[in-house]
Structure formats: C-alpha cells, structure tokens
Amino acid sequence: MSSPVYLDYAATTPVDPRVAEVMSRHLTLDGTFANPASRSHMPGWLAEQAVENARRQVADLINADPREIVWTSGATEADNLALIGYLRANRERGRHLVTSTIEHKAVIDTAKALESEGFDVTWLAPDAGGRTSPERLAAAMRPDTQLVSLMAVNNELGSINDISALAEVAHAHGAVMHVDAAQAVGRIPLDVRDQDIDLMSLSGHKVYGPKGIGALFVKRSPELRLQALIHGGGHERGMRSGTLATHQIAGMGEAFALAAQEGAADQTRIGVLRDRLLAGLADIPGVHHNTDTATAVPNILNLGFDGVDGESLLMALRDIALSTGSACNSASVEPSYVLKGIGVPRRLALASLRLSLGRFTSDEDIERAVSALRHALMGLRERAAP
Numbered sequence: 001m002s003s004p005v006y007l008d009y010a011a012t013t014p015v016d017p018r019v020a021e022v023m024s025r026h027l028t029l030d031g032t033f034a035n036p037a038s039r040s041h042m043p044g045w046l047a048e049q050a051v052e053n054a055r056r057q058v059a060d061l062i063n064a065d066p067r068e069i070v071w072t073s074g075a076t077e078a079d080n081l082a083l084i085g086y087l088r089a090n091r092e093r094g095r096h097l098v099t100s101t102i103e104h105k106a107v108i109d110t111a112k113a114l115e116s117e118g119f120d121v122t123w124l125a126p127d128a129g130g131r132t133s134p135e136r137l138a139a140a141m142r143p144d145t146q147l148v149s150l151m152a153v154n155n156e157l158g159s160i161n162d163i164s165a166l167a168e169v170a171h172a173h174g175a176v177m178h179v180d181a182a183q184a185v186g187r188i189p190l191d192v193r194d195q196d197i198d199l200m201s202l203s204g205h206k207v208y209g210p211k212g213i214g215a216l217f218v219k220r221s222p223e224l225r226l227q228a229l230i231h232g233g234g235h236e237r238g239m240r241s242g243t244l245a246t247h248q249i250a251g252m253g254e255a256f257a258l259a260a261q262e263g264a265a266d267q268t269r270i271g272v273l274r275d276r277l278l279a280g281l282a283d284i285p286g287v288h289h290n291t292d293t294a295t296a297v298p299n300i301l302n303l304g305f306d307g308v309d310g311e312s313l314l315m316a317l318r319d320i321a322l323s324t325g326s327a328c329n330s331a332s333v334e335p336s337y338v339l340k341g342i343g344v345p346r347r348l349a350l351a352s353l354r355l356s357l358g359r360f361t362s363d364e365d366i367e368r369a370v371s372a373l374r375h376a377l378m379g380l381r382e383r384a385a386p
C-alpha cells in the first residue's frame with residue numbers, strides 16, 4: 001500500500017531537507033550546540049552568531065530590522081505576546097481590542113482570555129470571501145481602541161486581507177496593528193514598512209521549518225512596549241526569557257531564506273496544480289467553493305460537497321491526508337467556526353474539506369487526489385440515492 005497523499009500543508013509542512021541539514025549542524029559536540037547567551041567562550045559566540053544570522057534571515061523576508069525579531073515557541077505564543085503583552089502594558093490608555101470571528105484560535109482564545117480580564121473585544125464579521133473590510137473596521141474603532149489584530153491569510157480558506165488598508169484605518173484611530181502572518185510567509189509578499197505593521201506573528205513549521213519555533217516582529221518605536229509573559233533571564237530584550245533553541249532558530253532562519261528565494265515560484269507551480277485539481281472535479285455536480293479561488297492563495301482550497309456526510313467522506317478518503325475545517329478543531333464534530341463565519345450552511349460546512357498543497361506536492365499526488373475524490377463522491381452519492 002502506498003502512503004497517503006499529503007494535502008494538509010496548512011496544518012503543518014514537512015521540514016525541507018536543506019533545513020534539516022542546517023539544524024543537524026546545531027546539535028552535537030562537533031556542531032554549534034552551545035548556549036547562545038554564554039559570553040565567556042568561543043562555542044557560545046558561535047551559537048550567538050548562528051542565532052543572529054537566523055534573525056537576519058527572518059527579518060529580511062518581511063523587510064524588518066533584525067533587532068525587531070523576538071523568538072518565541074511558535075505563532076501561538078507570538079499571538080499571545082502581541083495581544084496580552086501590548087494590552088496589559090497599555091491598559092491605562094484604553095481597554096478596547098478589535099479582531100475578527102475567523103481568526104486562528106491562538107488569537108480568538110487569547111482575546112477571550114483578555115475579555116475575562118476586563119478588556120473589551122469587538123468581533124468583526126468577514127465578508128463572504130473571508131476578508132475583513134477596512135470600512136467595517138473603521139466603523140468599529142473607538143477612542144479607547146488600543147489594538148487591531150487581523151490575520152494576513154486565513155488558514156482554512158486561504159483568503160487574503162488587505163493588510164495595508166486595515167493598518168491605515170487602525171493608525172488613523174490611534175491604534176496599533178497586529179497581523180498573524182503564519183500562513184502568509186512564503187505565500188504572499190510581506191513588508192512591515194510598506195504595509196505599516198507594528199506587530200507580526202510568524203511560525204517556523206508552516207513554511208518547511210521545524211515545529212516549536214516562531215517569532216514576533218515588534219516594531220522599534222518608543223510607544224510600542226510589551227509586557228513579558230515569560231520571565232527569567234531577560235533574553236530577547238526582556239520580552240521573552242528562556243535559553244534560545246539554537247537548532248530550531250537556525251532551521252527557521254534557513255526556511256525563511258528559502259521562502260524568500262523560492263516562495264513565489266512555489267506558489268506559481270502550486271497554482272497550476274490547484275487548477276488541475278479543480279478541473280478534475282469540474283464535471284461533478286454539487287461541489288461548492290468555500291474558498292474564493294479567484295482571490296485566495298493557491299495553496300489552500302476549501303470545498304463543500306452536496307449530498308454526502310462529512311464523516312463518511314473522510315472515511316472514504318483515507319488515502320489522502322487532509323482536514324475538515326481546521327486540524328485544531330477536528331476532535332469535535334461541530335462545523336468549522338470559520339465556515340460558519342462566512343455564512344456556509346451547517347450541513348455543507350460539515351461536508352467540507354480543506355485541501356492544502358505545498359512545495360513537495362507532485363502531479364501524481366493531484367491525479368491520485370482527483371481520482372480518490374471522484375470515487376468517494378460518486379460511491380457515497382450512489383449509496384445515498386433512494
């Protein structure tokens with residue numbers, strides 16, 4: 001039996017072999033393994049150099065200064081640090097946060113935690129394409145609004161927000177702009193200067209780097225102060241203590257350098273594969289595009305299917321590794337809150353699949369996926385027919 005076709009790149013990507021090779025050089029005695037905070041010996045300096053090299057690689061991809069990159073354990077922690085760290089540090093100035101109903105759980109649950117701490121949250125509804133409109137954001141802004149948190153690319157739909165326009169609205173009302181860019185790195189151009197972003201969350205494992213490492217971009221500005229969530233040795237300019245994970249950081253740096261070099265070409269090739277997948281299903285009735293394919297990133301495709309039940313569909317598709325809704329809530333049978341958020345009816349949401357493609361997706365993978373999907377849909381519908 002051949003291994004399943006992996007079409008769940010939005011949940012996590014495999015580590016690129018070139019990244020794994022770099023990581024393996026930062027672990028053992030003959031490698032760069034020392035504590036980057038050890039200032040008293042050569043192995044420590046070399047580890048520090050490796051960390052600073054990676055910091056520059058990550059900064060370069062988003063046009064930031066390396067001093068604006070704070071290492072975290074992932075985008076989840078970066079989102080927590082951005083929201084909690086900024087709002088707690090500025091609570092005398094105001095207690096209002098604006099975000100959307102289809103953010104990643106790392107933002108939604110953090111905003112809920114802040115609500116229980118006495119902060120006030122406005123939850124914006126997206127349009128049917130999964131985007132937050134600058135006009136709606138403007139209408140939600142208040143004199144006490146401190147922070148706007150909106151994602152660049154949605155992880156279930158692939159929809160792209162107009163981050164520059166949203167940041168402009170936030171700033172016009174005196175608020176700070178946070179962007180969760182975990183799904184955007186290597187998929188769309190990011191430029192924190194050009195787009196005027198204050199805080200940006202990044203992850204290693206969505207872009208062929210390792211899991212367990214991420215970063216928060218924190219714009220260098222006297223007004224932008226964050227309260228640390230994790231206290232200890234005062235690493236990362238006091239914003240995030242803890243011994244730096246040299247091998248993870250070097251891996252994330254290499255992954256971001258590769259994304260800068262190859263991300264655009266990857267996306268072009270993936271777009272062709274996505275179109276071939278859609279063409280392979282074009283003659284099958286009752287296939288709904290939850291993803292607005294004309295405007296979304298090409299690597300994420302969310303489809304709903306009439307006349308089948310989601311569980312049976314998933315069972316019939318065991319040869320393909322994919323997600324229903326998002327992996328984070330696949331433990332429960334509730335329809336995805338993101339699909340609900342853009343108005344997909346409950347029944348259709350429960351019979352929806354997210355297919356996400358990546359750097360290592362081949363022509364053969366797509367052929368196998370099309371044939372498995374056709375087979376599953378026709379089989380299930382035949383059985384369901386009276």
Ligand SMILES: *Cc1c(COP(=O)(O)O)cnc(C)c1O
Binds near residue numbers: 106205212
């Ligand atoms: C995966 C993801 C996260 C969480 O990132 P981790 O590095 O796994 O903590 C946050 N936001 C979005 C949009 C994501 O896709």
